Amino acid sequence: MRWTLKPKPDSETVSLLSLQLGVDKPIASLLVQRGIDTFEAAKKFFRPSLDDLHDPYLMKDMDLAVNRIEKAIAAGENIMVYGDYDVDGTTSVALMSSYLKTLTPNVANYIPDRYGEGYGISYQGIDFAADNDISLIIALDCGIKAIEKVAYATEKGVEFIICDHHRPGVEIPKAVAVLDPKREDCEYPYKELCGCGVGFKLIQALSSERGDPIDVLLPYLDLVATAIGADIVPITGENRVLAYHGLRVINIAPRIGFKSILDQVKKKKISISDVVFILAPRINAAGRMKHGLHAVNLLTEEDEAIALEFAAEIEKFNSDRKDADKSITVEALVQIEELKEQERYTTVVYDENWHKGVIGIVASRLTETYYRPTLVFTKSGGKLAASARSVKGFDVYNALEACQDHIEQFGGHKYAAGLTLETSEYENFKRKFEEVVSDSIEEHLLTPEISIDAELQFSDITPKFYRILKQFAPFGPGNMSPVFMSRDLIDTGYGKCVGAEDAHLKCTVTQLPAGPTFDVIGFNLGGKIELIRDRKKFKAVYSLDENEWNGNVSLQLKLRDIAED
Structure with missing residues (x-):
C-alpha cells in the first residue's frame, strides 16, 4: 500500500472557518480540504436543501x-x-x-x-x-x-x-x-x-x-x-x-x-x-x-x-449471482496464475462459458487482487463481450478508445466500461490493450493507494468530533469517509488475530506518551500482528467507526493499514 497524506489546507482559512462554525480545527481542516471554506458553503454541506437544485x-x-x-x-x-x-x-x-x-x-x-x-x-x-x-x-x-x-x-x-x-x-x-x-x-x-x-x-x-x-x-x-x-x-x-x-x-x-x-x-x-x-x-x-x-x-x-x-x-437471484461470481473468480485466478498475467500491466481473461451477468463483478475482484486495468471476456451471441475495470488514476475508457480498431462497440466511464468484439480480434485486442496501458500508465498507479486526509492525535478524537464527522455523510467519491493517520501507537497487550484462519487483527491501542485508549479492528491485517507485539511502536491508517456490544456503543478505529514507526 502507498500511503499518501493530503496537503494541509491554508491555516488562516481553517482558523477562520473554525471560529465561524464553532468547531475544532481538525473538523474545519477536513471541510476546507473538501472545498468548503465559508460559513455559507458549510451550511449547504451540512443541511443539503432541495432549493439548491439547479433549474x-x-x-x-x-x-x-x-x-x-x-x-x-x-x-x-x-x-x-x-x-x-x-x-x-x-x-x-x-x-x-x-x-x-x-x-x-x-x-x-x-x-x-x-x-x-x-x-x-x-x-x-x-x-x-x-x-x-x-x-x-x-x-x-x-x-x-x-x-x-x-x-x-x-x-x-x-x-x-x-x-x-x-x-x-x-x-x-x-x-x-x-x-x-x-x-x-x-x-x-x-x-x-x-x-x-x-x-x-x-x-x-x-x-x-x-x-x-x-x-x-x-x-x-x-x-x-x-x-x-x-x-x-x-x-x-x-x-x-x-x-x-x-x-x-x-x-x-x-x-x-x-x-x-x-x-x-x-x-x-x-x-x-x-x-x-x-x-x-x-x-x-x-x-x-x-x-x-x-x-x-x-x-x-x-x-x-x-x-x-x-x-x-430477487433474493434467490442474488444468491445464484453470488455462487456464479465466486466460481468464475476462482477460475479466472487460476487462469491468471497459469499465464503469469500479474507480470503484465493489464489483466485480460476469457472463458466462453462464464456467465455474462457477473463478469463485471469478477473484473472488480481481479482488479482488487492484482491491481491492474482488467478485462473479463465471455461469449455472447457469437461475439465476445467484456467488462472492464480500472485502477485509481487510470482512464480505461480512453485506453479502450485507443484500441477501437479491434472493438465493435464500447461505452462507459473512466473506471468501468463494457465492450464487444469479434472472436477473431481477441488476441489482437489483448496485445493492443497491453501496449496502450504499458505506454500510458504511470508505474506508481499499479500499487494501491491509501489517501489520508489528516494526521490526528488521539486526544482530538472526542464524542463531539465523531458526532460532527457523521454529519459529513453521505459518503462516496468526491466526499469519501475521512481517513486518518496517527503515530507513536502501542498495543496495550491484548493484540490478537481473530476470525477464520486468524485473518483479522484486534487490539486495544494507546498513543504515547499518554493519549486515550481505543479498541481497534483491522480486517485482513492478521498477518501484520508482529508489527504490534512486545509493545513495538507503530503508525496506523484508519477511519472512525462505532462499535455496539451488549447495548453499549463505543468509538473504535477501523484499520486500513499499519507500519513500523
Missing part, C-alpha cells in the same frame, strides 16, 4: 423534451420508458414510468434482455414499440451513442427522447431531445449526474410546468439515491442533495419494494454503503441472472404481499 431548463434540449412529452400526453399517445438492465437503468425506468403514470395511463416499460439484446437501445426494442403503436420512447441511462438505432426508429415512425450521462461520441443521435450534461454543447452547471439523476431533472421540469413545489417529488428520491450509490458517481453538488434526501426517504418512508428487500435482510437504518452493498446487488441480480424487468416490477409494486414475493425471488 432543469439549464440542461440543453430540456424544453424540447418537455414539449414532446406534453404533446404525447395531450394526444393520448403510447409512451415507452426504456432503460438499461443495471441499477441505474432499472431505477430510472421505475422513476420515469411511475411519475408519467400520474399524468397518463399510456405508459409501458421496457428493459432489454442482457443476453438476447445486450446493452443499450436494441432494434428488438424499437420493433416492439412500432408493433405496439408506441410513438415515443424515453430512453434512460443509455442511447447517447445509438446513432443508427435512433435513425432506424425514425423510419418506423417512433421518436426518441434520450436521458443519458455517459460520454457522447463525435456525433449526437438525431432524437427529439438528447439530455446529457456531458454533451460539449450543454452548459448545465453539474456534470456528474447518474442516468436516474438526468431522469429526475426531466420529471422536475415536467412537475414545474404544473406549478408543483419540489417537495412533491420527494417520494422518488429513494430511487435516485440508490442509483447514485450503485453507479459510484461523485457525491458532491446536486448528487449530494439528491442522495441525502433520498436516504431519508428510504429510512423514513421507503417504497414497498425497498421495504420488502430490507425486511428480507433484517436491516433498519440504511447508509449509502448499505445502498451499495445491500440494495444495489439485489436490484442488479435480476438483470444479471434473469431479467431487469423483475427489478422494475419490484420497485413500482404497491401491493405489499406481491412485493414480498418479488423480493424473495
